[in-house]
Amino acid sequence: MLSTNDxxxxxxxxxxxxFVLLSGxxxxxxxxxxxxxxxxxxxxxFWANIISSYVGVTFVWFTSLRSVFGKIDATPxxxxxxxxxxxLVSILSYSQLINExxxxxxxxxxxxxxxxxxxxxxxxxxxxxxxxxxxxFMKLFIRFLKNA
Numbered sequence: 001m002l003s004t005n006d007x008x009x010x011x012x013x014x015x016x017x018x019f020v021l022l023s024g025x026x027x028x029x030x031x032x033x034x035x036x037x038x039x040x041x042x043x044x045x046f047w048a049n050i051i052s053s054y055v056g057v058t059f060v061w062f063t064s065l066r067s068v069f070g071k072i073d074a075t076p077x078x079x080x081x082x083x084x085x086x087x088l089v090s091i092l093s094y095s096q097l098i099n100e101x102x103x104x105x106x107x108x109x110x111x112x113x114x115x116x117x118x119x120x121x122x123x124x125x126x127x128x129x130x131x132x133x134x135x136x137f138m139k140l141f142i143r144f145l146k147n148a
Contacts, residue, residue, distance in 0.1 A: 018068045019135050023060050027127060030056030038119055045102065045119035049095040057087045060134070069142040079145060086137055094130050098122040 033052035037043040043051070061083055065071040101122035 015068055015139075016135060019060075019064055019138070020131065022063045022068060023056075023131055023134065025063070026056035026060040027131075029059055031123065034123060035120065039117070045122070046095045046099055048119075049098055049123065050091050053087065053091040053094075054084070057083075057091075057134070060138075064138065065142070069138065071142055071145060079141075083138075083141065086141075087134075090130065090133060090137075094126050097126050101125055 030052045033055045034048050037048035037052060038045060061080060098119065099122075102118045
């Protein structure tokens with residue numbers, strides 16, 4: 001028989017999986033935009049990551065509020081701006097990390113899929129870390145919103 005603690009953990013794991021699924025869709029929007037900006041338009045990786053990340057995080061915000069975090073009532077638009085400010089700090093940090101990783105060419109061996117595009121490889125490397133920090137922020141922020 002499952003204890004209450006096991007049930008809570010199971011709910012949190014399912015919540016994280018739903019967030020991963022929606023974030024994956026947001027990431028596809030982000031990565032597609034990023035790739036077009038870098039490869040087709042010649043936008044530097046740092047700026048391409050900022051622009052494309054906002055495409056993805058805005059998608060995740062709107063889709064995960066209810067389906068992941070159970071926030072059903074209307075959320076005032078100023079909370080979206082708070083989320084965007086957090087994302088700005090996050091995006092700037094991860095964009096800088098992408099730039100740093102691009103400088104470390106040894107990370108990108110000839111076996112890596114996008115070897116000819118180290119900036120895309122770096123984006124792939126930082127994505128899992130970004131996913132976890134975004135989930136933790138959203139979870140805490142939604143908890144605040146529910147109590148506000």
